[in-house]
Amino acid sequence: PTSAEQAEQWSQQYWPTIYRKTNPFGPHPSIIGRAEEEVLSNNNVPRLMEMAKKVAGETKAKCCGAGVGCVIIERPTGKPIEVIAVAGDGRYQDLDEVAGQQNPMAHAVMRAIGMVARKRVRSATRDPSKLNPDMAALDINKPSHKPAPGAPKFVDKTLLDYPLTPMERKAFNKDNLIPDGYLCVDLEIYLTHEPCVMCTMAILHSRFARCVFGIRMPKTGALTADGGGLGYGLFWRPELNWKFLCWEWKEKDPYDGDNHLHLFLDKKTQV
Structure with a gap:
């Protein structure tokens, strides 16, 4: 069965069955098909991937980090998608890149997830003591970034969970998260x-529903399980307590006469 409702129906009509959302053998083909159709709707993927590339370029131009970008969205039922967080890599921020110093906690994914957490807190309370001083709603657009009254004096800048560029700030300023959400459940x-x-x-511990990535990273990437990489395929492992759908976004050769993007599900990474 592909849903709890279908399992109940089959149990009544045919034979006792149960629905296993975390099937160790991989997601049901019908689930993949529906998800792909939704992800590809309204030509959103090219726009979101371009947005990720743009913010990657912004932070790289500021010498904050490598050219890596991340976009997190929410897909409200019956409404257009909402861009929740945008983040570029910040591993070299305030560090000496030439000397080989870098901050792994400031990777684009970590920063974007941190911004989602800030927005969750902001939607739940207006108490400035619950916010990073640079994140106060009334102060974020001021060049001085003065702390809000009552805000804590100490800020752990290691996490860099606050905007560094105008593009990041534009997404962060919007109070567009569906209220009462948990972590990154149902986010992409x-x-x-x-x-x-x-x-x-x-990504896994934050409970994301879907992930789409562009360039494979054979030496460091942990999503694919084929192609001579690390082989972890962490998006769907039976040993882990969460699973999510994952695709590789591939661009065709511009010289083959058909330069368009298509969604590619790496079925070999399903365990």
């Missing part, structure tokens, strides 16, 4: 590059 994440093990586990 779009990435310029396949995430590393740390970022992939952050």
Whole structure:
């Protein structure tokens, strides 16, 4: 069965069955088909991937980090998608890149998830003591970024869970999360590059529903299980307590006469 409702119906009509959302053998083909149709609707994927590339370029131009970008969206029922968070890589922010210093906690995925958390808090309370001083709703657009009254004096800048560029700030300023949500349940994440093990586990523990990435990273990527990479395929492992759908976004050769984007589900990564 592909749903709890169908399992109940089959149990009544035919034979006792149960619905296993976390099927260790991979998602049901019908679930994949419906998800692909929804993801590809309204030509959203090219726009979101371009947005991820753009924010990656912004942070790289500011010498904040590598050219990696991330976009997190929510898909309200019957409404257009909402861009919840946009983040570029910030691993070199306030560090000496030439000397080899970098902050892994400031990878694009980690920063974007942190911004979602800030927005969750902001939607639940207006108490400035619950917010990073730079994140106060009334102060975020001021060049000085003065702390809000009552805000804590100490800020852990290691996480960089606040906007560094205008594009990031535009998404962060919008109070567009559906209220009373939990972590990143039902959210989707779009990435310029396949995430590393740390970022992939952050995606998994944050309970994302879907992930789309662009460039494979054979030496560090943790999503694919074929192609000579690490082989982890962490998006659908029976040992883990959460699973999500994952696709690789591939661009065709511009010289083959058909330069369009298509969604590619790497079925070999399904365990």
